[in-house]
Amino acid sequence: MNSRQQVLLLVGSPGGAKSTSESLGAYLLAQLPTKGFATEKVYIYPSVNSKKGRAALLAEVDGADLVILVFPLYVDSLPAPVTSTLELIHDHRRQSLQAKATRFMAMTNCGFPEAHQCQTALSICRLFARQAGFEWAGGLALGGGGAIGGKPLEKAGGMAKSVRKALEMAGTALAEGQPVPQAAVDLMAKPLMPTWLYLFSANLGWHLQARKNKVRKQLRARPFQS
Helix, strand or coil: CCCCEEEEEEEECHHHHHHHHHHHHHHHHHHHHHCCCHHHHHEEHHHHCHHHHHHHHHHHHHHEEEEEEEEEEEEEECHHHHHHHHHHHHHHHCCCCCCCCCCEEEEEECCCHHHHHHHHHHHHHHHHHHHHHCCCEEEECCCCHHHCCCCCCCHCCHHHHHHHHHHHHHHHHHHHCCCHHHHHHHHHCCCCCHHHHHHHHHHHHHHHHHHHHHHHHCCCCCCCCC
């Protein structure tokens, strides 16, 4: 492949640089410069808020040979600003007479323990890629993303071992012009910890936040119930 292929990472989390989406995307992106790629990163949330930001984002997409989108799961789908961005990219590429051949890959993570909860969102990304004239390079889904909590994967310990391995495998395949292999998909989908432990930790954290904000007695409130 060309020694200076351009890779663009689009981070679609409102948490930006402190999000689990950032953790996943940054680790994958770090695999590619060693394989002869030039990389760029754009945070979707601040970019879509201005005409200048949207224009800069589209310019980055135009110059990319590979676009990687990473985002958190929101109600079985993509966050609204991410959907708006994909619509913007779609319209831009459809109107362009010289849209270059570009590959598109997506990664998502959710708070549910099961990675399969992300399949609808990845299907949306796959259909977007086809309709916007991208070559679909595959998708990865991670369940229990809250356990990472925005920590760099290098500091997430043994819990994230399979995630790191999956992203390394995906990076190798993408660098060779191949789609994300099924082995990487399977590794990424492995639970980070036993489901019971994840749920226990999540519930404990929920109660601690409620106590901190002095609303612990309101956790079961149903203000809109008739």
